[in-house]
Amino acid sequence: xxxxxxxxxxxxxxxxxxxxxxxxxxxxxxxxxxxxxxxxxxxxxxxxxxxxxxxxxxxxxxxxxxxxxxxxxxxxxxxxxxxxxxxxxxxxxxxxxxxxxxxxxxxxxxxxxxxxxxxxxxxxxxxxxxxxxxxxxxxxxxxxxxxxxxxxxxxxxxxxxxxxxxxxxxxxxxxxxxxxxxxxxxxxxxxxxxxxxxxxxxxxxxxxxxxxxxxxxxxxxxxxxxxxxxxxxxxxxxxxxxxxxxxxxxxxxxxxxxxxxxxxxxxxxxxxxxxxxxxxxxxxxxxxxxxxxxxxxxxxxxxxxxxxxxxxxxxxxxxxxxxxxxxxxxxxxxxxxxxxxxxxxxxxxxxxxxxxxxxxxxxxxxxxxxxxxxxxxxxxxxxxxxxxxxxxxxxxxxxxxxxxxxxxxxxxxxxxxxxxxxxxxxxxxxxxxxxxxxxxxxxxxxxxxxxxxxxxxxxxxxxxxxxxxxxxxxxxxxxxxxxxxxxxxxxxxxxx
Numbered sequence: 104x105x106x107x108x109x110x111x112x113x114x115x116x117x118x119x120x121x122x123x124x125x126x127x128x129x130x131x132x133x134x135x136x137x138x139x140x141x142x143x144x145x146x147x148x149x150x151x152x153x154x155x156x157x158x159x160x161x162x163x164x165x166x167x168x169x170x171x172x173x174x175x176x177x178x179x180x181x182x183x184x185x186x187x188x189x190x191x192x193x194x195x196x197x198x199x200x201x202x203x204x205x206x207x208x209x210x211x212x213x214x215x216x217x218x219x220x221x222x223x224x225x226x227x228x229x230x231x232x233x234x235x236x237x238x239x240x241x242x243x244x245x246x247x248x249x250x251x252x253x254x255x256x257x258x259x260x261x262x263x264x265x266x267x268x269x270x271x272x273x274x275x276x277x278x279x280x281x282x283x284x285x286x287x288x289x290x291x292x293x294x295x296x297x298x299x300x301x302x303x304x305x306x307x308x309x310x311x312x313x314x315x316x317x318x319x320x321x322x323x324x325x326x327x328x329x330x331x332x333x334x335x336x337x338x339x340x341x342x343x344x345x346x347x348x349x350x351x352x353x354x355x356x357x358x359x360x361x362x363x364x365x366x367x368x369x370x371x372x373x374x375x376x377x378x379x380x381x382x383x384x385x386x387x388x389x390x391x392x393x394x395x396x397x398x399x400x401x402x403x404x405x406x407x408x409x410x411x412x413x414x415x416x417x418x419x420x421x422x423x424x425x426x427x428x429x430x431x432x433x434x435x436x437x438x439x440x441x442x443x444x445x446x447x448x449x450x451x452x453x454x455x456x457x458x459x460x461x462x463x464x465x466x467x468x469x470x471x472x473x474x475x476x477x478x479x480x481x482x483x484x485x486x487x488x489x490x491x492x493x494x495x496x497x498x499x500x501x502x503x504x505x506x507x508x509x510x511x512x513x514x515x516x517x518x519x520x521x522x523x524x525x526x527x528x529x530x531x532x533x534x535x536x537x538x539x540x541x542x543x544x545x546x547x548x549x550x551x552x553x554x555x556x557x558x559x560x561x562x563x564x565x566x567x568x569x570x571x572x573x574x575x576x577x578x579x580x581x582x583x584x585x586x587x588x589x590x591x592x593x594x595x596x597x598x599x
Contacts, residue, residue: 104289107282108227109236111179114279115220116240118186118272120247122213124385125268126151126206127255133262137196147199149515152386154203156508158210163218163500165211167493175223176287179216183276183283186212190273194266210504218500221484222492227286230549234425237484241477242417248385249410256407354490360563364543365488365495371540373499376479377506378536379440380529381471383514384464385409412465416472424477428548430541433482436474437537443467444530451523475537485547488556 128148135143170178189208224236254268357365424432447463449455487495510529517525545558 104286105228105232107285107289108224109232109239110282111279111286112220112224112236112240113243114275114282115217116243117247117250117275119213119217120244120249121251121272122155122209122247123382124248124251125254125272126155129259129262130255130265130268131199131202133265134196134202135199138198140199143199149512150203151199151206152511153508154206155210156504156511158207159214160210160501160504160508161207162211162213162215163497163504165497166215166218166500167497170219170222170497171493175219175226176283176290179219179223180280180283180287182212182216182219183279186216187273187276190269190276193269214500214504218483218496221480222496223286225484225552227290230551233484234481234549237481238417238421238424238477240480241472242414242421244476245410245414245417245472249407249414252407252410356490357488357560358563361559362491364562365486365491365545365559366498368482368486368540368544369495369499370502371536372479372482372544373502374506375437375533375536375540376475377503377510378529378532379467379471379475380444380510380514380525380533381468381476382507383510385413386511387514409464409468413468413472416469417477419469420472420477423473424481428546429478429481430544430546433474433478433541433544434538436470436472436476436478437533437541439470439473440467440475441530441534441537443470444526444533448523448526448530451526475533482544482547485550485552485555486545486559488559489552 128143131148131151132143135147166178173181186209189205189212193202193205193209221237221240224233224240228236250271251268254271258264258267356362443463443466447460447467450460450463483496483499513528514525545555547555550558
């Protein structure tokens with residue numbers, strides 16, 4: 104089950120990166136030629152770009168409406184099936200308005216898949232495996248961008264095969280469906296075995312209790328000592344529980360200040376990741392490199408080089424992200440991205456040689472892969488309290504995609520002569536949102552989901568209902584040793 108979950112996570116990340124860049128301008132022009140459209144205008148290109156981003160934002164916004172009821176694996180299976188049909192529909196040339204609608208649906212499916220997958224990873228894998236899997240998610244995302252560039256390079260020699268850009272998603276979606284079927288099947292078998300074993304233990308305990316029942320007024324010699332020991336253990340357990348987990352029920356609502364804080368962290372980190380401008384740079388990579396160099400294929404080869412460096416930086420950053428606390432890595436990455444945005448702005452102001460701009464862009468991408476990309480994904484898979492998990496996850500990714508729309512439009516407005524201003528804007532937003540969100544975020548490094556939630560519930564802890572605490576424990580003595588049992592039951596229901 105763990106291996107299949109990792110495969111699904113890898114495909115989800117790859118799909119995100121690939122879908123973002125698998126419809127370049129040249130393929131749109133070929134599509135227009137086939138459908139006998141006379142001219143591809145800038146408005147049409149912007150509409151197609153916005154359709155993907157708006158669909159993505161709507162997809163993330165809709166996930167709380169069905170994910171909790173259907174479960175994660177069922178939701179993902181439905182989304183992958185629909186995504187296959189969307190790609191098949193894209194390969195049928197009809198009209199550019201039809202293509203716009205299809206891109207909206209592609210964004211809807213892609214974002215929904217990528218936002219729900221981290222929750223599946225958090226439910227199935229332990230903290231150490233979760234870290235590696237989310238780093239692999241980021242690596243596969245960048246791999247998807249690179250592969251999309253390579254596919255475009257291959258198609259550029261003969262645009263008659265433009266539809267092949269949408270054939271690859273069908274193949275890996277089928278693989279994801281098979282893995283999700285295995286995850287669901289293995290999980291059900293595991294739960295059945297657990298239920299059966301629990302029932303056998305109860306029967307054994309009942310029979311043992313009956314056999315050891317003393318006859319008449321006979322009292323075991325050790326009965327007084329047994330009662331005292333049990334009371335002592337119960338008292339110690341209760342005291343420890345009150346010290347470490349005063350909010351023992353994970354189904355309770357957060358306090359207002361706790362919820363506002365976790366919601367702000369969610370929104371600020373979701374916005375910050377896109378206001379680094381990296382997605383906008385990736386989308387406009389061919390135009391950026393085409394303007395910096397004079398070669399006819401400079402845009403394609405420049406995009407390819409950027410994709411290779413971006414993927415390489417993910418591998419470089421991976422060991423550090425797995426061994427260092429999340430907040431430290433995110434803070435380093437945020438400051439690095441902000442600084443290099445301002446460096447690039449200065450280089451444009453003074454009209455520095457192109458090579459310096461390229462070096463600064465590469466260093467900006469390195470900083471992005473150290474913190475803002477992988478760590479935000481890790482936070483979104485780990486830090487949400489059980490009661491609000493689906494809602495906050497949907498909020499985070501919705502804000503993420505809305506910010507992507509804004510960043511792409513802003514970049515489009517300034518590119519072509521005023522780039523310095525857009526880099527200053529991105530640098531400012533990255534530093535403000537990134538630093539504030541990082542300082543307020545919980546530390547999730549090497550922590551279980553229960554430990555992370557207890558940390559959040561202790562932010563503004565108030566000792567409430569202490570008068571009723573002892574009676575509650577006395578009435579629920581059988582469950583006092585497992586303060587996370589309710590969390591586990593909710594997680595099992597969500598996974599199905």
